[in-house]
Amino acid sequence: MSHTGAPAEGPRPGVRQAQKQQTRQALLDAGLRLLEHQNLSSLGLRELTREVGVSPAAFYRHFPDMDGLGVALVGEALGSLHAMVRAVLADGADGSAPDALIERTVTITATYVDAHRPHIRFIARERHGGVRTVREAIAAELDRFADEVATGLAVQPSSAGWSAGDLHVLAGLYVDHMVSTAAELLEAPPDDPEVRRRILHAARLRMRIISVGRRHWLDPDPD
Amino acid sequence: MSHTGAPAEGPRPGVRQAQKQQTRQALLDAGLRLLEHQNLSSLGLRELTREVGVSPAAFYRHFPDMDGLGVALVGEALGSLHAMVRAVLADGADGSAPDALIERTVTITATYVDAHRPHIRFIARERHGGVRTVREAIAAELDRFADEVATGLAVQPSSAGWSAGDLHVLAGLYVDHMVSTAAELLEAPPDDPEVRRRILHAARLRMRIISVGRRHWLDPDPD
DNA sequence: GAAGTCAGTGAACAACTGTAAGCCGAAACC
DNA sequence: GGTTTCGGCTTACAGTTGTTCACTGACTTC
Structure with missing residues (x-):
C-alpha cells in the first residue's frame, strides 16, 4: 500500500x-x-x-451530550460484528450440514462476547434502557443483522416456500436468540466453565429446535 | 361489622x-x-x-434503599402473572389444537402488556439494568415461569421423548420469546393498530416455528 | 387514662451535578 | 512570518443529590 x-x-x-x-x-x-x-x-x-x-x-x-456518546458506543460495539455475521452466513450458503452452521454460530457468539465483554454488556443494558436515541440506534443495528441473516437464509435450500416477510421474522428470531445467549453469558461468571457449558448447550439446543421447525414448516399437519 | x-x-x-x-x-x-x-x-x-x-x-x-423498592416492584409486576400462566397451560393440557394454545398465549400477552404497561416496561428495562439485586429478582421470577411452562409442557403428548432438562430449555425459549414480544409491544405506539398487528403476527409465527420444531424433534434426519 | 410505639417531619450536612463564559497555546493556514 | 482556528483549561454558577438527626403527634397497648 x-x-x-x-x-x-x-x-x-x-x-x-x-x-x-x-x-x-x-x-x-x-x-x-x-x-x-x-x-x-x-x-x-x-x-x-x-x-x-x-x-x-x-x-x-x-459529544453534544451523554446520549451522543451512547450512540457512538453502539456503533463501536456492533459495527465490527456485521463482517463476522456475513462470513458465517457465507460459509452456510454451500451445502454444509445445518448442525455445523449452528456450531459455528454459537462458537463465534461466545468468543465475541469474551473479546468484547464491556461492549456487549452495554448493548444488553441499553437495549431497553432509559435513553431513547440509544435504544433506537441498537434496534436499527439489530434490524440490519436480521436483514443480513434473512438474505443469508434465503439462498439456502430449506427456504423453499418461505415468503420474504416470514423469512425476516425467522431471521429476527435467530438474532434475538443470539442476543439472549450473549446476555446469559454476561451474567455468568467468566471463569466458571461449567455454567458456560450449560448456557452454550442450551443455546445449541434452542437453535436446533428452531432449525427443525424451519425444515418441517411446510409439512402436512399431523393431526 | x-x-x-x-x-x-x-x-x-x-x-x-x-x-x-x-x-x-x-x-x-x-x-x-x-x-x-x-x-x-x-x-x-x-x-x-x-x-x-x-x-x-x-x-x-x-425501604432500605432504591434497590429495595426495585425488587418490590418486580414482585408486583410479575406476581399476578403466575396464575395466568398456569391457567393457560391448564387449558392446553387437554387435547386442544396447538394453534389455539398459541393464539391464547399471544392474546393474553398482549392484554397483559396493555393492562400493566408501566410494570412490563420496568421489567424490560431492569432485566439487564444496572442494579444487580433487581436483575437477580427478575431472573428468578422468569425462571419460575420457565418451570411452570415446563411442567405444563410435560403433560402434553408431543413431549414424548423429551428429557426434563431439554424440556426446561424449550420452556425457557417460550418464556424468552414472550418477553421479547412484550418488549416490542412496549416500543410500539399503543394507538397504532397496524404495528401492533404486525408484532402479534410475528409473535404467532415464531411460536409456531418453535412448536413445529418441537413436534418433529425426534424425526429421522432428512439429509 | 397513662405509657409506649413509630410513621412522618423539617433542618442541616457535605457532597455532587450539568453547563456556560472567557482564556491559553499549539497546530493549521496563507 | 503573521494570523486564524480550536481543543482543552479554569472558574463559577445554581442547582441537585443521599443520609442523618432530634422532633411531633396520632395510634396502640396495658
Missing part, C-alpha cells in the same frame, strides 16, 4: 484531528469502563471526564 | 399498618410512574418522595 491505510476520514488537517480522535477515543473507552457497573443515564459527565483526566468542558468538544 | 374481610396479613396493629401500607403503595405507584421514562438507578430518592408528597426521610421507613 502506497499510503499507509488511513482509516477512512479526511486526513486533511493532520495532527490536530489525530489528537482530537485520541481523546475522543479515551472518552469512549473510559465510558465503557464506567458503564460496566451502571447504565448510561446514571453516568455523570464529570465522572467520565474525571476518569479520562480532562476537564468537564472538554467533553462538549466531542 | 365484626371484622370486615381483612385481606390476609396479620391485622394485629390495625389502622396503623394500613396507613403505612398505603403510603408504601403510594411510593411504589409513584416510582412506577417516574420509571416510565428513566431507569431505576437514575431515579432519585428525593424525586420520588417529592412526587408522593412526603418528606425524603419517610422513604426509609419502607
